Amino acid sequence: MSEKIQIVKFPTLDAAKEAAVKLAGDVGMSYTFPITLFKQGSRNFISTVFSVHFIINFLKTNATEKDKGVSDVRKAMNRPVDVPHAKVTKEYIKRNFKNKYILPAMTLNIQDDVKIFTVELNGTAVTPGFMVMPFTVRFSVTDGQHRKKALEDLQRELSLDDYDELKNDGIPVMITIEDDIGQIHQDFADCSKTKPLPKSLIAVYDKRNPANSLVLDIIDACPLFTNKVDATRANLSKKSTKLMLVSQVRSFLKELVVASSATGDVDFETTMQELYTDANSETYKKNLERFISYINKLTKRIKVLSDVAKLTGEGLEMTTIPHLRSRYLVLNSAGLNILGRIGHELCKDKYWDYVNSYIEKLAEINWEKDDPMWEGNIVGRGAKGVKISTSNSTLKAAVEAVKNKIGLPVEVKSTRKEAEFAKELGNILDLIKT
Numbered sequence: 001m002s003e004k005i006q007i008v009k010f011p012t013l014d015a016a017k018e019a020a021v022k023l024a025g026d027v028g029m030s031y032t033f034p035i036t037l038f039k040q041g042s043r044n045f046i047s048t049v050f051s052v053h054f055i056i057n058f059l060k061t062n063a064t065e066k067d068k069g070v071s072d073v074r075k076a077m078n079r080p081v082d083v084p085h086a087k088v089t090k091e092y093i094k095r096n097f098k099n100k101y102i103l104p105a106m107t108l109n110i111q112d113d114v115k116i117f118t119v120e121l122n123g124t125a126v127t128p129g130f131m132v133m134p135f136t137v138r139f140s141v142t143d144g145q146h147r148k149k150a151l152e153d154l155q156r157e158l159s160l161d162d163y164d165e166l167k168n169d170g171i172p173v174m175i176t177i178e179d180d181i182g183q184i185h186q187d188f189a190d191c192s193k194t195k196p197l198p199k200s201l202i203a204v205y206d207k208r209n210p211a212n213s214l215v216l217d218i219i220d221a222c223p224l225f226t227n228k229v230d231a232t233r234a235n236l237s238k239k240s241t242k243l244m245l246v247s248q249v250r251s252f253l254k255e256l257v258v259a260s261s262a263t264g265d266v267d268f269e270t271t272m273q274e275l276y277t278d279a280n281s282e283t284y285k286k287n288l289e290r291f292i293s294y295i296n297k298l299t300k301r302i303k304v305l306s307d308v309a310k311l312t313g314e315g316l317e318m319t320t321i322p323h324l325r326s327r328y329l330v331l332n333s334a335g336l337n338i339l340g341r342i343g344h345e346l347c348k349d350k351y352w353d354y355v356n357s358y359i360e361k362l363a364e365i366n367w368e369k370d371d372p373m374w375e376g377n378i379v380g381r382g383a384k385g386v387k388i389s390t391s392n393s394t395l396k397a398a399v400e401a402v403k404n405k406i407g408l409p410v411e412v413k414s415t416r417k418e419a420e421f422a423k424e425l426g427n428i429l430d431l432i433k434t
Contacts, residue, residue, distance in 0.1 A: 004111075005044055006114070006115045006116065007116045007118060008115065008118070009118055010118070011120055013119045013129075016118055017117070019117050020032050020115075020117040020130035020131075023117075023132050024132050027134065029134055029135045030132055030135065031133050031134075031135065031137070032132055033048050034129075035047060035048040035116070035128070035129055036048070036126060036127070036129070037118055037126070037128075038125060038126045038127075039125050045175065046177075047172065047175070048131070048172075048173060048175070049170040049173065050171055051167060051168050051169065052151055052166055052168070052169045052170075052171065053167035053168065055151060055171055056167075058139060059141055060139060081149060084264065084266050085146050086146045086153065087150075087153075087266055089103075089146055089147060089150035090149075090157075091266075093151070093166075094158075095209075095273070098165065103171050105172040106143060106148070106174075107141075107144060107174050108139045108141055108144075108173050108175045109141075109142050109175070109176045110138070110175060111138075111177070112134075112138070114131055114132070114133050114177065115133075118130075139175070144173075147171070209272060210272045210276040210281075210284055211253075211265075211268055211272040213279035214279075214284075214288065215246060215249055215250050215253060218253060218288075219249060222292060222296055223299065224243075224305055225243070225244075226313065227312065228243040228308070228311065229242060229243060229244055229245065229246055230242035231245075231246045233245060236248070238322060239322050240321070241321050242318075242321070243308060243325070243331065244333065248333045248336070251337060252333070253291075255336075255337045255340025255341045255343070255344060256294075256340040256341075256343045257272070257275075260392070261333075261340070290347050294343050297356065298343075298363075301360060302330065302362065302363050302367065304324060304328050307324075308321070308331065327369065329367050329369045329374060329378070333390065334378050334388045334390055335367060338378070338395065338398050341395070342358075342362070342399065342406075342408065358407075361407065362402070365405060369388070373405070376397075377389075377394050377397035377401055378394045378395060
């Protein structure tokens with residue numbers, strides 16, 4: 001037990017509360033918190049709930065900066081702030097704090113003396129009580145700095161009325177009392193021992209954002225994907241009998257919606273929120289119907305996609321998937337991303353009336369990896385054979401090759417010199433006319 005935790009036991013919880021309130025009143029300038037005292041290993045811990053307002057204003061973080069050496073990192077309490085991570089958390093709370101949301105417990109540390117008034121419960125390792133601390137006690141964040149930053153950033157964005165609605169929400173905290181910064185660092189490392197969910201699994205569980213709803217709705221409605229997408233792994237092995245990962249379907253849909261599978265998840269979710277608000281909006285339903293139609297038309301006309309779509313997703317028949325995936329570009333992320341970026345154009349109103357004729361031309365393309373059409377753009381050859389490139393530049397080159405093949409206009413960006421020349425030529429022609 002830490003020498004800084006002074007525990008006083010009483011026969012009843014009411015008596016413990018009365019003593020805690022009296023001490024706080026006698027000393028003045030003190031907090032009184034209802035807490036639960038419990039043990040893990042050789043240490044006592046304190047568990048309680050703080051309000052959002054308390055967390056924003058009274059918790060302290062001390063993050064190291066990026067690109068620092070070992071000695072600098074060891075002096076700091078927290079890892080470098082991951083701004084995108086904090087932004088994701090902030091946007092999540094912002095969207096949901098008026099309805100339903102959840103923030104897991106934070107782990108804090110204090111280095112000051114605290115006094116615990118608790119109840120005498122023989123043989124019980126978990127006991128309720130009250131904690132009394134002076135206002136000068138400083139809580140430092142061991143694990144949860146991004147939740148704190150998200151709340152700080154959100155406070156600056158919300159109106160006073162909205163913040164009044166949020167500020168009294170509670171967040172559970174677990175408190176250690178440690179002087180040794182090495183042990184504080186160890187506690188943070190230990191808090192990270194749980195394995196994070198793969199992105200594929202998060203996409204299945206989290207439907208608050210229309211980005212994830214779109215992924216799931218497409219998988220359910222398109223036979224090419226139904227029962228053939230792995231939702232549990234972070235990587236797909238060459239021998240996997242699943243066609244692809246949920247995260248790979250998501251990349252394909254990034255191409256379909258914003259024409260860039262390189263778009264980060266945070267930016268994609270924000271864009272989807274701006275475009276559709278949620279999965280119940282009329283705009284979402286209209287575009288979902290069009291996307292499903294595009295994918296199913298492609299599946300029907302491109303033979304290998306049609307063959308895969310007919311598979312049930314179970315049994316021995318799925319053992320053909322690894323061979324097909326190794327042979328066909330269109331059964332890999334890179335190939336699907338090509339179709340996604342083409343679909344980004346074809347699903348627009350100006351092309352949609354002609355989508356069937358373009359799909360017929362797409363079906364005439366040889367989608368095998370070793371076809372010469374893909375040489376020099378998305379497919380390269382090395383010592384170990386054919387290698388598919390996933391860079392944005394090679395994807396763009398492959399998309400342009402496909403557009404040329406099917407007669408879809410290719411976006412041409414002139415260089416600055418070409419633009420200046422065109423402008424001068426225009427000026428000369430204007431002079432000739434006059």
